[in-house]
Amino acid sequence: MSLETHWVVGEDTGGGGGVPFLSECLMCSVKFGRTEVIDNTLNPDFVRKYILDYFFEEKQNLRFDVYDIDSKSPDLAKHDFLGQVYCTLGEIVGSPASRLEKPLGGIPGKKCGTIILSAEELGNCRDYATMQFSANKLDKKDFFGKSDPFMVFYRSNEDGTFTICHKTEVVKNTLNPVWQPFSIPVRGLCNGDYDRTIKVEVYDWDRDGSHDFIGEFTTRYKDLCRGLNQINVYEIHFTVAIDFTASNGNPSQSTSLHYMNPYQMNAYAMALKAVGEIIQDYDSDKMFPALGFGAKLPPDGRVSHEFPLNGNVENPFCNGMEGILEAYHQSLKTVQLYGPTNFSPVVNHVARYAAAVQDGSQYFVLLIITDGVISDMAQTKEAIVNAAKLPMSIIIVGVGQAEFDAMVELDGDDIRISSRGKLAERDIVQFVPFRDYMDRTGNHVLSMARLAKDVLAEIPEQLISSMKSRGIKPNAVPPVHSPGEQLQTNLV
Numbered sequence: 001m002s003l004e005t006h007w008v009v010g011e012d013t014g015g016g017g018g019v020p021f022l023s024e025c026l027m028c029s030v031k032f033g034r035t036e037v038i039d040n041t042l043n044p045d046f047v048r049k050y051i052l053d054y055f056f057e058e059k060q061n062l063r064f065d066v067y068d069i070d071s072k073s074p075d076l077a078k079h080d081f082l083g084q085v086y087c088t089l090g091e092i093v094g095s096p097a098s099r100l101e102k103p104l105g106g107i108p109g110k111k112c113g114t115i116i117l118s119a120e121e122l123g124n125c126r127d128y129a130t131m132q133f134s135a136n137k138l139d140k141k142d143f144f145g146k147s148d149p150f151m152v153f154y155r156s157n158e159d160g161t162f163t164i165c166h167k168t169e170v171v172k173n174t175l176n177p178v179w180q181p182f183s184i185p186v187r188g189l190c191n192g193d194y195d196r197t198i199k200v201e202v203y204d205w206d207r208d209g210s211h212d213f214i215g216e217f218t219t220r221y222k223d224l225c226r227g228l229n230q231i232n233v234y235e236i237h238f239t240v241a242i243d244f245t246a247s248n249g250n251p252s253q254s255t256s257l258h259y260m261n262p263y264q265m266n267a268y269a270m271a272l273k274a275v276g277e278i279i280q281d282y283d284s285d286k287m288f289p290a291l292g293f294g295a296k297l298p299p300d301g302r303v304s305h306e307f308p309l310n311g312n313v314e315n316p317f318c319n320g321m322e323g324i325l326e327a328y329h330q331s332l333k334t335v336q337l338y339g340p341t342n343f344s345p346v347v348n349h350v351a352r353y354a355a356a357v358q359d360g361s362q363y364f365v366l367l368i369i370t371d372g373v374i375s376d377m378a379q380t381k382e383a384i385v386n387a388a389k390l391p392m393s394i395i396i397v398g399v400g401q402a403e404f405d406a407m408v409e410l411d412g413d414d415i416r417i418s419s420r421g422k423l424a425e426r427d428i429v430q431f432v433p434f435r436d437y438m439d440r441t442g443n444h445v446l447s448m449a450r451l452a453k454d455v456l457a458e459i460p461e462q463l464i465s466s467m468k469s470r471g472i473k474p475n476a477v478p479p480v481h482s483p484g485e486q487l488q489t490n491l492v
Helices: 088-095 186-190 267-282 320-334 343-357 378-388 405-411 444-456 459-469
Strands: 001-008 017-027 032-033 036-039 050-054 061-068 079-086 101-102 114-121 130-133 149-156 162-167 182-185 197-204 212-220 233-241 287-293 294-299 302-304 317-319 360-369 390-397 429-433
Touching: 017 378, 032 050, 032 079, 050 101, 050 360, 061 114, 079 088, 079 101, 079 114, 088 101, 088 114, 088 267, 149 182, 162 186, 233 267, 233 320, 233 343, 267 320, 267 360, 267 390, 267 444, 287 320, 287 343, 317 320, 343 360, 343 390, 360 459, 378 390, 378 405, 390 405, 390 444, 390 459, 405 429, 429 444
Parallel strands: 233 287, 233 360, 360 390, 390 429
Antiparallel strands: 001 050, 001 114, 017 032, 017 036, 017 061, 061 079, 101 114, 130 182, 149 162, 149 197, 197 212, 287 317, 294 302
């Protein structure tokens, strides 16, 4: 999947009055883009966009650096550094309307302003549009002389905002400008959606950057040809279920899969962090229910197969991955590992939530981390067959050296899982054994990135198949205005 990224910097405090800006973006420590320079402004809205290949299952780290350009030198060391921000591509995509606002940092003790990052999936349209505009009898804005008009084109976003996509050249000292022809990809203008609103503003250029507004109008590319529709982004809800059965070994002993080594995370924590750090970007509030199963709980020692790791039955939600890891560590100190290994209670737990939200606005992912042989195979199969009708997916990570034949069967890649003679409508389970991702060189970062990539790779397709099976179509773009409805000046 390819995404187009766009960024805006707001209210930066550097450099006195108006300053030129340059924003540079790096991905995996490799520079892949540098914007144009915008003169004399503290609130630049960059026109130049960048196309990135987006992989849901990978953590794609980004860094944005902002500079005040003082000369024509391409060496950034010769210019003033104004701030930087780190994020992931998934963090941008997973934000409301795929629009992420973060404070710039990098200069100790100084407020550096904010940066707004947005992304949109590119349509398949490969057409280019070549256009030429002229205007008659524009408003005179300069006291001495006429206006110096230029045009700014914006495409509409699904949340009703607009993103700049093109600026024309400035035509000096005229009220009847004829701008040069220009070509633009249709997907850059409307992302291949010919019904999408295109807003055009006209300004009188001023050297100090305080350009005077002359007028605006709206139109649609549909006036020229027919087009496609826009896809939607759905919020994902992530739930964790951790195996607390006695077969994991005594957590106080180094041979246990739950052993808390002060210098290294155990397999459960590593698997949780690898998957969770990617999928959390697609949950807006970063609050995740975290469950355990197969343990005796205080104070009466009753066995539970869906207990909250934070001990709060009414509110099992943890704040981000760090909150889940902290709750997991605390549970190891308070519960007694026991058994048996039952999956069906946690599958049914998430299924109840998924069944309550079937309008296509939310999707649920359950991560089960376990050490071995399942005890309630028949019940779990039935729970999965029922869950396959719902907007949810299940990821199972097997830790330890046990045989995982039952997990492979639940995965259903070779033979679709069934229960009581009924086949699952969709394949919603992905299983991987953790041991296959242990890097012999000790490079846990690389091995966990591979693990996350493999277990998450099927989620986007499973989400789409869920929506299609229930006849849910993407939301429409915002209502468009009739061409010329907001016309405030005589543009031809």
